[in-house]
Amino acid sequence: MDPRIEDHAEVLVDWSARVDEGDNVVLSVGPDAHELGVAVAETVGERGANLHVSYSSREVGRAYQLAHGDDFDEDPAHELALYENADVVLSIGGSRNPSEGADVPTEIRKAYSKARQGVREARLDADWVSTVHPTRSLAQQANMSFAEYQAFAYDAILRDWESLADEMANMKDVLDDGSEVRIVKEQTDLTMSIENRVAVNSAASVAYDSHNLPSGEVFTAPHATEGEVYFDVPMTIRGERVQDVHLTFEDGEVVDYSAGQNEAVVGDILDTDEGARRLGELGIGMNRGIDQFTDNILFDEKMGDTVHLAVGRAYESNYPEGHEDEANDSAVHVDMITDVSGDSFIEVDGTVVQRNGTFRWEDGF
């Protein structure tokens, strides 16, 4: 077996999910993620935990949902009981074709998702981690050869997470102590309040309340946004390539927008509801193992020396205890990414924290 697969399994089980002896583990494996499934099963066995393996195939899910129609029973007792009794849930993505569900009507997908809300909550109550096994279809999505994509994915996943978590703690401290963030670059001068917000150090471990491997970002929930911002990293939104987006904010809301490609998609998103015109997230990408865009948000938004902003729904984890209901509410949460490796700076309360892709603690400026 490729030793990188074994290393991936160890990072997932030990750093990310903190699997202990006697834990009840649900491992979810897709059809092309078999090899990582074997490696994770071995590592879970070494830790003395108990294993149930479920099969997550989009082809199976599509066939079932299409045939069933949209009237699903709520939270089937057998699956609910499985997750209610699980301590750890490990999900390995890596499907054969990310578009496999494309011809399932939206109302069926929504009805299925709604009917499984209790199952989903039970899963989220466990120590859950989602990761991705590099597959040929993901390489295709990234416009890369398979070998190149594997190298890319393992660079992102096989970090020294302890050391990255320590570095990200610096950024969390800066944001927790600060009141205002300013981002300046080409066509960009944006200020946001982060007063009364809690930054999350997303270090790819349940110990940091971070549930994706790879991760590597520090994020918070900005408000009172003013100014303009330019997103130069391309992205796929609702199946469409969107590029060169400009947003202009006044009083915390988008008042003007444009895009170099598929501008209408941006307009549709902003028109979803009231919350869709406000920011739900400011994220600082700090995983320098990720150095190129691969059209997969799990990787893209963690890219070192990028910043992403999401319009729409905010995460409750960014609000102080008792204030979770103040989180910006919206049916959407759409991330857009801007490169800050070049001529640019990020200030917190007037002090530069990153300039031209170098952090203050790296350079001492």
Next chain:
Amino acid sequence: MDPRIEDHAEVLVDWSARVDEGDNVVLSVGPDAHELGVAVAETVGERGANLHVSYSSREVGRAYQLAHGDDFDEDPAHELALYENADVVLSIGGSRNPSEGADVPTEIRKAYSKARQGVREARLDADWVSTVHPTRSLAQQANMSFAEYQAFAYDAILRDWESLADEMANMKDVLDDGSEVRIVKEQTDLTMSIENRVAVNSAASVAYDSHNLPSGEVFTAPHATEGEVYFDVPMTIRGERVQDVHLTFEDGEVVDYSAGQNEAVVGDILDTDEGARRLGELGIGMNRGIDQFTDNILFDEKMGDTVHLAVGRAYESNYPEGHEDEANDSAVHVDMITDVSGDSFIEVDGTVVQRNGTFRWEDGF
């Protein structure tokens, strides 16, 4: 998709498992049985049942067990709860390599099996059915091309089960009404008592208390066996090819044995314990879709115009209510098969029920 796969799924879901709207179904899929998994998911969806899909991979199981060692927790709560809340359990065999578990030490396999006894009982309490997806590795085991093996397997699986169940009911009636069975062919003249026994019509459906697809046999638990029997169908026992077995019975016990190949394996089995020298099963194979030996007991023992006898453990289902504890007890249950399509006859209480591969009701003799 091969329409035979869709037909297989319908037989499994409708005839075998009798899946109803609202049933909680666990579907277990192995890595090479993906296509049948998709077809079964579709059919389960059409019936309006609820689906959880688990992944049964011998590679995953081997990696887990080898790494874990033999000290397993008893009946992990998450997996136990899954099966306790399941109405139907569908298991699709069809692994990549039936020998994948060969290097897991016996004590680990035994410990795992023992620790999961409650899980296994919960699964058996559901309406469970095991079937097999024809794979390349099963074709290899059968010494057949893949296409030939598929044709063979679907001939066995895609029967008119209703009509076969009716025909097998004739045989069950004969055995339930009878007291003594006699089998006569080359080197064979064996008599067995079936007094106070209940024959099972194994028609590949939970409605007949039959849990394998394909099936197609009527079986009972003989005793007081006298005479000699010759098994001319080859078989693999404990990984060894065993052929041309002769057994001689007196007072219900084997008093002499020989084999043309690997005779020592037969001796080992008979020496296991006291019950291993007595018969645990007499089965009449009635599935004429199965017309050749493929080294897979799920198929071999159902072959039309064969009879199989097992030394060792008997099934409680062959005993009248309240008498289940009289079932022959042994750590082994080893089936051996004899061809009755040629010069041979089977009598019940002195009346011929099958002669030269033709049943009484087919010919009226």
